[in-house]
Amino acid sequence: MVITVVVIALVFDYTNGFHDAANAIATSVSTRALTPRVALAMAAVLNFVGAWLGVEVAKTIQGIIDIDGLNSVTDADRAHALTIVLAALVGAITWNLITWYFGIPSSSSHALIGGIVGAGLASSTVVHWDTIIDKVAIPMVLSPALGFMLAFGLMTALMWIFRRAMPSRINRGFRHAQTVSAAGMALGHGLQDAQKTMGIIVLALVAGGFHTGDDVPLWVIVAAASAIAAGTYSGGWRIMRTLGRRIIELDPPKGFAAEATAASVLYVMAIGLHAPVSTTHTITSAIMGAGATKRFSAVRWGVAKGIVVAWVVTMPAAALVAAVFYFVARPFLP
Template sequence: MTALSLMMYLVLACTCGFAFLNGFRDASNSVAAAVRTRALTPTYAVLVASFFTFVGTMLSTSFGVYLISAVELNVPDGTPGLTLLLAALLAAGAWGILCWWRGLPISSTHALISALAGASGASAFLGDDGVHDSLRMLFGGVLLPLVFTPLVAFAFSYLLVVPATWLVRHSSAADVNGVSRAGQAVAACAVALGHGIQDGQRTGAMLTLTLVTAHAAQPGSIMLGTQLLGATFLSAGVLFGGWRIAHTIAYRLVSLDPLRGMIAQSVSATMLFLGAMVFHLPLSTTQAVTSSIVGAGANQRFESVIWRNVNRVLRHWVATPVVCALLAGVLLLAMHPLLG
């Protein structure tokens, strides 16, 4: 087995590991609020989230969500390109593990794109080819959604509480909670499906990109095997997902009733579907869900949002592009003498 083949298998393994970590961390996105309001039991919530994440991943190639497809042919061929991908995956994965350990929901998408941009900059500094248009990828895939997604999710969730509470003003609390829990259970499945469509496409793209860089696949090819592999690891991560981040989203940011929980998850699911099918943009599931929950919870007569914890999460969202880009650049510089 050649050194290039060994490097290819190493990057493929790290990509699968990153997909598992992505699902492990993001399981809370679709189930936290539903479990908090008792719309779903924890066991059933994780099972349906894993199933719909798998289905969404297998459907994701139909929507062409932009992340890597526009730049996949510009990654350097051979070992330099694989080294760049490896540094990006390790940097994004390390930041994701740290934030998970601290119970902080951050975007795996933003971490990966920022790490690719940082590794590309370090590669160019060493005189090698980097990912062309990496700055455009960083702006369109991280900076613009970082501003757009939280604001839109918060605003729509906040505003939709008004007509929703007006429509149920003559209903009993038991009836409202019962219908809202049923609606929230459906919305949780929709969020899991949207998560698979969004993040699953990027997992499959990274696997395909690795094979193309190692000359093991043709550029532009979409292989069922890579998509199935990515779907398996992403959904397995959801199935075994931890509850640190779920506890933060469900209990440490805002107090929610079932009606507001249904509104929040409906808004976030709609954003994920529109981002994939209409705008073809890589939206962060974490940011959409978290911002929607805070927005819906903020529109109550009593103060329900713990802004201290919300601000802590926001600071880590802003820090993610900087930390991941710098860490990936440092890792590439460190690995270059060994693998370059």
């Protein structure tokens, strides 16, 4: 059962990769700074590299529910604990696939967190609400707000600095700059999202009695990094169209401003606050902020409203699916 849960966790990591591939490269592809396949290959490699930059976010994921309480001694207790972890993954994967099908850039991170909370509540496992508030809820609001404001400020500054330059020369220069900003965004995505799967795998190992504490084994880092890189290379074209074109028609300077600010927010949240924030929320709000510098009506707020609704629904929806799965599976446990 431990092997099954670990494999399903890596499947989630793979779906996270193709679901969130657009986060790193949609702006660069839509502005033609990079071709789709080159962008995906670059994002996949840097997702893998980013996964090696730390494990503090993984430890935060482990701290959402009582990890010590999952460290059971009998086979029946271990099966019960592993079912909780499995239910969390089923909730997250289900919501990922639903939003991917409809091309909605929702958060894989918050789907996983919602799944963990839903499974924890359904099983009467202790949920650490202080961790949820400090590391999830507050950063969940803060990171999109920062993404919007910083992208708006950076784009305003770029417009003033290059106000006398020829548009064709500006676009050509910022297409090259977008290669760097997209790379930074892909690195930040690996730093954030691969660690979340590492955290859930360690939970499964603890639940099965194969690990103690919150340290992340080397093989877990390798497996999670590889799975998210493979998923990213497979590409999430439906969501890419939403981020790259449906919110606003981007030009290279706006794409650069959105990617650069979103990547900066991801690094600060992961390295400074150890908070598992959403790369999707951050880049989407940054695109809105950069686009709003043209005029607020240039942003297609109807599309943006639908995205925000998906953000709000993600955690409770994944939690509900996880809770239902737990209640369905519980009678079959020893």
